[in-house]
Amino acid sequence: MSLLLALAAQAAAAQAPVATSPDYSKDASWLCLPGRQDSCATPLPTTALTRNGYGSTGLVRPATTTKVDCFYVYPTVSRDSGFNSDLTVSEETGAAMAQLARFGTVCRTFAPIYRQMTSAAIGAAALGRDPKPWFELAYGDVSRAFAEFLAKRSQGRPYVLIGHSQGSWLLQALIAREIEGKPAAARMALAIIPGFNVLVPEGKLTGGTFKSTQLCTRAGQRGCVVSYVSYRTNNPPPPGALFGYAAAKGVTVACTNPAALGTRGWAGLDSYWTARSNLPVPGGPIQWSTEGAPPTPFLRTEGLVSGRCVNEGPRGYLELRTNVTPGAKWTSRIGGEVGLGGMFIPGWGMHLADMQAPQGDLIRLVEAVAR
Template sequence: MIPLLALAAVQAAAPAAAPDYRQESAWLCLPGRADVCSTPLATTALNPNGYGSNGRSTVAANPRLDCFYVYPTVSRDRGLNSDLAVSEEQGVAEVQFARFASVCRTFAPVYRQMTLGAVAASAAGADIRAAGALAYGDVLAAWRNYLATRNNGRPFVLIGHSQGSLMLQQLIAREIEGKPVARQMRLAIIPGFNLLVPQGRLTGGTFKTTPLCSRPGETGCVVSYVSFRTRNPPPAGALFGNASAPGMTVGCVNPAAVGSRDWRSLDSYWYARSAQPVPGGPIQWSTEGAPPTPFLRTEGLVSARCVNDGPRGYLEVRVNSDPTDKRTDRIGGEVGLGGFFLPGWGMHLNDLPQAQGDLIRLVETVSR
């Protein structure tokens, strides 16, 4: 529980004025301009025999669809809602979203998200519903501006994580499903927040008619999951991975093989210069030394499968370690706080990076 004085300070800061999404400055990413999503990312392949080829991510010249991204909780601003001065937001967009520019036009609004302080305040018992409504109001305004002035009838994919996925869940339920615009939605990729479905079903719960994706190439559906390390499933009372509503479970779609319940290898892109704490200490990515580029790509280092057991649902993640090869046998993803890792959050920080190559291919597939 956070101290009462700190809680009072969080609650005291007044929210910033609403962003004007007619202005380019209210967007992290827009097509056709120089920003974090149009900057190629230097990347090195990390194979069992060590570092391999170097390259840079690409930006498609004329992609067939749009991607609309809402970033996760990253703001350290004072108050329950962020002040709209971009800092941490740019870094997370680079790690999670910029690489999708190879397959779609990129749109990412800046919004008055609930801050990390708001998350702590909620854990201390504070009511943050007004802060959540303010954040969603911004996302809604950005969405309506995008549809009215920037979309021009093009197909789109929604992409989010954590708080961003919560915002997009609300957007789909209130603004998309059951409306004509639903025909334009090729896919929603919204991991990192519980999406509820009745046990044994693909539809119902969080959404009335929008299903979990269940087969390769399916459109108009949702890819959702929350990640937990193998042999470390969501504990009782976990924030993620447990459905509290009777008869419900947490939906899981394997990003590497839609509809599969088996173990599948993941195509991963890691930010090798992350300062996030990792169980067991900092990662030595290769016995050959420090990574030559900020991003590393691994294929088959990590595998995952979907697990649903009553109310519990999650993506079980394992590392395919080999102590005889040159690449790491460890990855991170857990959320650290005060020297401890939060068991109810699982491998939350790696929900997108661990399967980013697979997710990009999903978007590419539905653009054809």
């Protein structure tokens, strides 16, 4: 089945009724809350993987005291049969564990359950349907959750926004509509919103998507945005790509390298990988080490992957390369491309690696603003 037919089949199946709005004053409407045993409090068994093979294994647990709060909006994960998801948690749990839970070492974690646009909605939009009604429904939930978070749950503490893909798109709107130029801006320590284009005029740090919120240029800088979309080296965004290519003249897609803010050179990344994923990878399944299968569900690598920011006219992206070392016991390949209908989507780049490849670096950025 071609990609287009696969998307059409998803869209045709989207007939489910829309769930009622969540009540965010109730704990049950939140996927993650501090002090609760949930997706973000589950210890994550993680093994270090180096050039010499598997190393030590540890359990990642939330810190007991932190100075900032993290408000997270998860990416498109729902396969519900509708253009907006129901409020029954399923795939959302895995997303929060892989993308947010580790941030619990440096911040209190908050994640609302919301009626996100489903994979069927993404398919329908790709076929020309207007996603605005589905987007606004999802945004309304996120906006109400954020208002509850600010007024009653965060207790006046500084906060960090964290999202990916659809989550970053929604947080872009939240910054533009509810934060810029308003009291909430004073408490925003940082926004980490990779996986969806933030637009800026070429050579500028502000303007475009945001009026006054600028891109981060150094660790510890407060009130700024970390944003990028990932592409494999020697495979830049093609013209018209959904991610990494700006349609308007004189505008580019923002790129801030989490490992080296404000620079353009290569920098080694501190990565956390979901080692037992069954998602398709170009070239087939990854053999993470010559020593055999991963001993834990998560792996940490430092320096296996390097990244650098590239801006060339309308193109803007985080270029990722694997550092192949002869004789090393770790992998020479990583995944990240999005497979659908038996092929990989060229205009999405290494979308699935956006959070994994530099996650350790992102956590350190939160730690820096907390200091």
